Amino acid sequence: MSGLALVSTFCPDRVGLVSGITGHLFELGINLRDATFASLGSGAEFSAVCELPGGLSVDDVQGSLSALPELAGAEVKVTPFAFDPVPGPQALITHRVEVSGGDQPGLVARLSEIFTQFAANIVRLDAQTLPDRDGERYALRFSVAIPPERADVCLSAIANTAEALSLNCKTEAL
Template identity: 75%
Template sequence: MAGLALVSTFCPDRVGLVSGITGHLFDQGINLRDVTFAVMGSGAEFSAVCELPGGVSVEDLHASLAATPELAGAQIKVTPFDFDPNPGPLGLITHRVAVSGGDQPGLIARLSEVFGQFGANIVRLDAQTLPDREGGRYTIRFAVSIPAERAAACLATVANTAESLGLTSQAEAV
């Protein structure tokens, strides 16, 4: 198998950022495995596990990304990826859960504890403050792997926890 690297960038958000990064990686002969992208405030974060073709080193990749116009002024980190690139059973998403309402300190911690109590693994997490007429709405989206025998109880506990905090929740099996 080709060498694996983790590419992480953080820079001001701009149109064409994902296209510029992924196009550059493609031009280098790099195959993408797991990829995430998120706008965070006025910044943007891109991370990917990359299969490096023979002859492309971590140092070479870092240098070429630093010269990419879309990444001007970006924080760029390229490191060897030493984990198995294939997700195990806990990396397979079984449910998507969204909780929304007013922002509250400790909200993500409290909800993530509920998942942990049921042996559920959080595979992806996205939280965002959204404007609305009341001055703001906080939305958290979880993609989780919940053991089948615990799914109903876990989702009911998440819904009850959300309701006790004055929040709404939605869940769907994938």
């Protein structure tokens, strides 16, 4: 293995993006480690930590990805990955929390501050404005690592905040 790289793309959302990108990386002999994909408005973002085979540079990967038809008009960035690719204990998801209801400015900041107060690490965050029969509904999904001794009080604080804001809250322990 020659090294690790972070592959990041951002472009208009379209069918076939994930299969086009990951298929091309596979053809180059690249092994994917942690990877994410998200539609963001009418755009889409793909990021992955990749194990590059010997002899393949980050410039080679960036050039070949930039030439893919699926990535026409995309921002493509491939850089060396300097962090440990093995997740630490703070990246092991212990709970999923979903809060939904009317959009409220500052909601993500408010809820993320609560997680911080209880030494909980946000591993994944997904926020979407969704159509609803009453207009629009804002949905937040957190995947978090909460220290076991703080889980009950942290989740109670999140639920109490959601209730005070007239939002729905669901939690799931993993």
